[in-house]
Amino acid sequence: MTESGMGAMGVVIAVLGGAVRVGTPFLFVSLGECLTEKSGRINLGLEGNLVMGAMSGYGIAYLSGSPWLGVLTAGGTGMLLGFVHALLCQQQRVNDIAVGIAMMLFGTGLAFFLGKPFIQPVAPHLPALSLGGWSSSPVIRAALDINVLFIIGALLAPAMSWFFRNAKWGFIIRTVGESRDAALAMGINVNRVRMLATMSGGFLAGIGGSFLSLYYPGAWNEGLSSGQGLMAVALVIFARWNPIYCLYASLLFGGAAALGPALQSVGITWGYYLFNAAPYVLTLGIMIATSSSKQRFAGMPGELGKA
Amino acid sequence: MPKLLESFAIPAAALLVSVILFGIFVMIAGTNPIEVMHSVYIGAFGSWFSWQNTLVRASPLMLTALCTAIPARIGLINIGGEGALVMGGLCAAIVGIQLNGLSPMFVIVSMVLTGILAGGLWVLAIGAFKYYRNVNETISSLLLNYIAIAVLNFLVVGPLHDPASMNKPSTYPIGKANMIGDIGNSSIHYGLIFGITTCVILWFAMRRTTYGFAVDMVGGNLRAAQLSGLAVGKLILVTCFLAGGAAGLAGMLEVAAVQGNANTSLNAGYGYAGILVAFIARHNPLAVIPVAILLGGIHASGGFLQRQFNLPDATTLVFQGIIFIVILASEAFYGRLRWFKPRVSTA
Numbered sequence: 001m002t003e004s005g006m007g008a009m010g011v012v013i014a015v016l017g018g019a020v021r022v023g024t025p026f027l028f029v030s031l032g033e034c035l036t037e038k039s040g041r042i043n044l045g046l047e048g049n050l051v052m053g054a055m056s057g058y059g060i061a062y063l064s065g066s067p068w069l070g071v072l073t074a075g076g077t078g079m080l081l082g083f084v085h086a087l088l089c090q091q092q093r094v095n096d097i098a099v100g101i102a103m104m105l106f107g108t109g110l111a112f113f114l115g116k117p118f119i120q121p122v123a124p125h126l127p128a129l130s131l132g133g134w135s136s137s138p139v140i141r142a143a144l145d146i147n148v149l150f151i152i153g154a155l156l157a158p159a160m161s162w163f164f165r166n167a168k169w170g171f172i173i174r175t176v177g178e179s180r181d182a183a184l185a186m187g188i189n190v191n192r193v194r195m196l197a198t199m200s201g202g203f204l205a206g207i208g209g210s211f212l213s214l215y216y217p218g219a220w221n222e223g224l225s226s227g228q229g230l231m232a233v234a235l236v237i238f239a240r241w242n243p244i245y246c247l248y249a250s251l252l253f254g255g256a257a258a259l260g261p262a263l264q265s266v267g268i269t270w271g272y273y274l275f276n277a278a279p280y281v282l283t284l285g286i287m288i289a290t291s292s293s294k295q296r297f298a299g300m301p302g303e304l305g306k307a
Numbered sequence: 308m309p310k311l312l313e314s315f316a317i318p319a320a321a322l323l324v325s326v327i328l329f330g331i332f333v334m335i336a337g338t339n340p341i342e343v344m345h346s347v348y349i350g351a352f353g354s355w356f357s358w359q360n361t362l363v364r365a366s367p368l369m370l371t372a373l374c375t376a377i378p379a380r381i382g383l384i385n386i387g388g389e390g391a392l393v394m395g396g397l398c399a400a401i402v403g404i405q406l407n408g409l410s411p412m413f414v415i416v417s418m419v420l421t422g423i424l425a426g427g428l429w430v431l432a433i434g435a436f437k438y439y440r441n442v443n444e445t446i447s448s449l450l451l452n453y454i455a456i457a458v459l460n461f462l463v464v465g466p467l468h469d470p471a472s473m474n475k476p477s478t479y480p481i482g483k484a485n486m487i488g489d490i491g492n493s494s495i496h497y498g499l500i501f502g503i504t505t506c507v508i509l510w511f512a513m514r515r516t517t518y519g520f521a522v523d524m525v526g527g528n529l530r531a532a533q534l535s536g537l538a539v540g541k542l543i544l545v546t547c548f549l550a551g552g553a554a555g556l557a558g559m560l561e562v563a564a565v566q567g568n569a570n571t572s573l574n575a576g577y578g579y580a581g582i583l584v585a586f587i588a589r590h591n592p593l594a595v596i597p598v599a600i601l602l603g604g605i606h607a608s609g610g611f612l613q614r615q616f617n618l619p620d621a622t623t624l625v626f627q628g629i630i631f632i633v634i635l636a637s638e639a640f641y642g643r644l645r646w647f648k649p650r651v652s653t654a
Contacts, residue, residue, distance in 0.1 A: 044445065088632065091639035095383050097445055099635050101582060106628025112621030113336075184618075227453050234446045273464065277457035280450045293441040 007192055010139050011262045017143025019251045020150055021216045025050065025225075026250035027153040028208030029232035030239065031160060032078075035043045035237055037203035039194045040177035040303030044100025045085050046097065048107020049078040053209025055115035058220035061210075062123035070123065071149070071210045078206020079083045079199045081107055086198035090191045090270070092104020149207070149216050153247075156204075160243040166267040173197055177301035205229065227280070234283045238290065240299040258280045291300025314648035318587060321637035325630040327411075332625060336615045344387040347626075350611030351604025359494045359620060363525065363565075365603030367392070367527045369502035369595055369606060370557035371581025373509055376590040377550040378444070380513060382526040387430055387448030388554040389578025390455035393502055395426035395555025397459055400569035401467070403481030403562070414485045418559050426555015427548040429455065429500045433545030438540045455575050463570055477570035496564035498557075503596055510592035512549075522546055554578065580606065602627070 029046050036043045053074035061070030075207045086101050089096045129151070132144030164170040176183040176193045183190050208228075235253060239245035262273035291297075330340030351361050354563045376389035400421040432452060436442035444654075462468075469476040487497050513519035525532040525539055533539055557577065562569055584602050588594035609623040 008378065023431075050363070084632070088636055091636060092643075093638050093641065095384075095638075099632075101384075101386060101445070101585075102628065102631035102635055104578060105583070105624070106632055109621055109624025109628045113619050113625050116619040225617055227449065230446065230449050234443075234450070237443070271465070272460060273457050273460035276460075277454050280453045280457070284442075284447060284450045284454070287442045287447060288436055288440050291440045291442045293439060 010266050013139050013143045014262035014265055015255050015258050017145075017263055020143075020146060021254065022257045023250040023252075023254020024147065024150045024153060024216075025082070025208040025228050026235060026253050027150070027157070028211065029205045029229050029249060030171050030235045030246040030250055031153065031156060031243055032067070032201035032204030033209070033233050033236045034201075034239070034241055034243055035160065035173070035204070036082075036198050037241060037304060038177045039173045040180065040198035040301050040302055041086075041089060041194050041198060042096050042100065042233070042304065043103075043198055043201060044097055044108060044230065044233060045081065045103025046100075046202070046232060047225065047227065048104040048111075050209040050212070050229040051079050051111040051225050052081060052107045053206030054119065054213040055111040055209075055220055055226050057206075057210030058123050058213035059115065059118045061214055062118060062121050063115050065124060067124050067126045067214050070206055071126070072215055073137075074206040074210035075203040076206070078202040078204070081206075082199040082202020083195070086195040089198075090194070092290050101243050108225075112222050115220055115222070119222075122219070125213065125218055126211070128215070131275070136200045142226035147211070149211050149215065157243045157247040164243070174301070177303050179302055193299070202230035205232075208232075231240055231279060231283050234287055237297065238298075239295060241301060242299060253282065254281050308315025309647045313641065313644070314589065314616065316647070317637050317640055317644075318634065319405045322630065325626075325638075327635045328597050328633065329626050333616075333618070333622070336618065338441035338618065343612065343616060344487060344620075346611055347605065347608045348617055350608030357604075357607060360607040361600060361604040362495045362499050363603075364606045365600045366496075366502035367557040367561060367577040368420050368496040368581055368584050368599040368603055369461035369506055370553045370560075372553035372584035372595045372599055373505065373581075373592060374426075374550045374578070375512070375582045375585035376588060376592060377509060377546055377553070378430075378434070379590040380526050381546045381630075382521075382529065383431065383434065383543070383547070384552060385448045385547070386582050387414045387433055387446055387451050387551070387578070388557075388581045389574065389576070390448070390452035391426035391429045391551040391554035392558040392561070392578050393455040393459050393573050394429045394450075394558065395551075396573045397427035397455075397462065397569045398422065398555075400478050400481055402561045403570075404467075404479050406512065407482040407485060411484045414481075415487060415563065417479070418485070419556065422555040422562075424555070426558060426640035427552035428551075429555070430517075430551025431544055431548045433551075433571050434543045438543045438649070443595025447652045456514065459550070459569065459573060460571065465570070469568065472568070472570070475570050475572070476570045477566075482486075483564065485563065485566075486567060487560065493626055496560070498560035498564050501560060506592045506596050509549065509553070513592060518542075518545070539543045554581070555619065566620070574587060580627065583627055583634075586631065587634050606626060 033046055046246040057070035057074030060073040061067045088094055104258040109157045128145040128147045130145050132141035135141055176190050181192055212224050235249045239249045259278050260272050264272055333343045334340045350357055371388035375385055376393055378385040399418040402421040403418045422462050433444050433448045436447050437444045463476045463478055469477050469479040488494050508591050520543055525542055584598045588598045609620050612618045612622050613620050
């Protein structure tokens with residue numbers, strides 16, 4: 001095989017492997033956002049959950065020596081931020097988009113503050129399943145190291161989809177999201193359902209953050225997240241509020257985000273920063289192409305349209 | 308009158324609550340909250356030196372705050388100030404480098420116009436996506452921030468890179484002669500005048516012209532505005548252009564008054580802090596001026612806190628986050644407190 005032939009193949013394999021690796025945080029955040037939005041509320045602050053999750057997960061994994069304890073802590077932190085978000089949003093006249101922006105700034109600020117001591121130390125990583133042992137190529141082997149969290153997320157997507165369709169609680173969440181008035185008429189406590197949905201969504205986003213710091217890139221620093229939490233919100237719209245589509249969309253976005261590093265790994269450094277913009281351009285392009293000023297999205301929870 | 312009092316008293320009370328919460332936070336972090344707050348004051352407003360520091364930071368904040376405050380009046384939550392600032396600064400620097408050597412006055416005016424145009428078009432796109440395709444403006448503006456930063460990074464390490472800039476990748480300098488100087492013998496550059504003037508002009512446009520009235524009408528009730536025959540699309544685009552122009556001007560000023568070239572320091576977070584300023588000022592362009600000075604002061608005190616208490620530089624971010632959350636929560640109190648209800652006369 002010629003040098004350039006392997007290079008092109010290498011890029012494809014690195015992008016595919018990257019789709020799984022880079023896509024995992026997208027997956028968790030988008031599933032969390034999907035759950036929250038199904039209850040009729042937007043949480044734009046998941047970026048804060050992601051960064052706080054990354055920081056707290058890394059810190060606890062370092063202090064305790066257990067990466068899984070770190071993952072749980074990250075989820076717990078995310079849940080706490082979700083609680084604050086929900087508490088603020090259920091006050092009168094408080095705008096959930098603005099609260100989301102505030103929680104994003106607060107969460108990242110707090111994570112930078114508390115995370116200072118954890119920039120240097122090395123915490124244990126999450127384990128990965130090596131499915132590429134049969135290959136002698138290090139590129140293929142690296143691409144087939146699948147992290148356990150990705151597998152959990154990939155199973156969670158169909159489970160959540162089943163939950164929305166068949167479980168009683170899934171039905172309650174959808175009712176609250178479709179029509180607040182109908183839910184009230186059925187005697188459902190709307191605020192409590194949205195509170196629980198926002199907290200659970202925050203939990204998942206926090207776990208997505210722990211993946212960033214405990215597996216890939218695999219260290220805590222202040223530049224760890226670059227808007228993945230927000231892109232995940234756009235991704236939910238693209239996925240039409242369907243958890244299974246969230247999985248596919250996360251892989252697509254992960255692949256786009258892996259393009260720059262993959263090209264760099266084979267020596268193409270020109271335009272590295274420009275390729276870094278690929279996921280944002282892709283998100284924006286998809287939003288422009290799929291939105292419409294004439295009609296609502298299919299699958300959009302009814303309460304989301306009301307501002 | 309009670310209503311005016313309310314619009315001062317509630318933000319003031321919210322700021323007080325934020326200070327208390329922040330005090331508790333730094334106390335948990337192991338410092339004396341009274342000493343920390345005192346240092347914030349000293350670092351922000353305690354001396355002429357700190358005042359200059361504060362005002363230098365306040366001028367870009369005024370302009371980026373307008374980038375959120377003006378669209379908010381028409382009902383859009385735009386957080387694209389960071390991207391518009393970066394694009395304004397970048398394009399202004401390119402023009403400055405190209406025209407370097409011509410009459411400085413001409414170069415500076417060209418840079419101002421370029422900065423406004425670049426930032427304005429950047430945010431106009433957000434409005435166009437919203438109006439024509441109903442794309443959520445908050446998300447698209449944030450995505451455009453990241454795209455602008457990527458373009459900046461690409462250009463300063465690639466095509467526009469000045470090989471002489473080693474540690475911090477930069478474009479070529481715009482030239483000493485084309486720099487905007489300082490006011491008198493202070494270290495405050497003329498950007499402050501630009502900031503205050505823009506706030507006043509936009510306040511006038513928003514509050515005293517038929518354009519501003521139409522914008523408030525669209526923001527208040529879109530259906531009613533459409534039924535009364537307002538050109539909603541045009542209003543949205545013009546409003547977004549003005550907002551982006553303000554942030555683009557901020558970028559131009561950072562290049563022409565502080566940096567001397569375009570580099571990655573343009574993306575220093577003024578856009579994000581500007582969102583907070585706009586919300587505290589309740590999207591009133593005139594109220595933006597004092598709030599920007601207050602927030603500029605908090606920024607300026609960051610380095611001081613770091614040296615004195617060994618607190619991380621993110622301390623001011625936490626403080627801002629607390630203020631933002633408390634200010635939003637305080638929205639729930641408008642019109643619900645007895646003290647501010649007009650008294651019914653018993654006569």
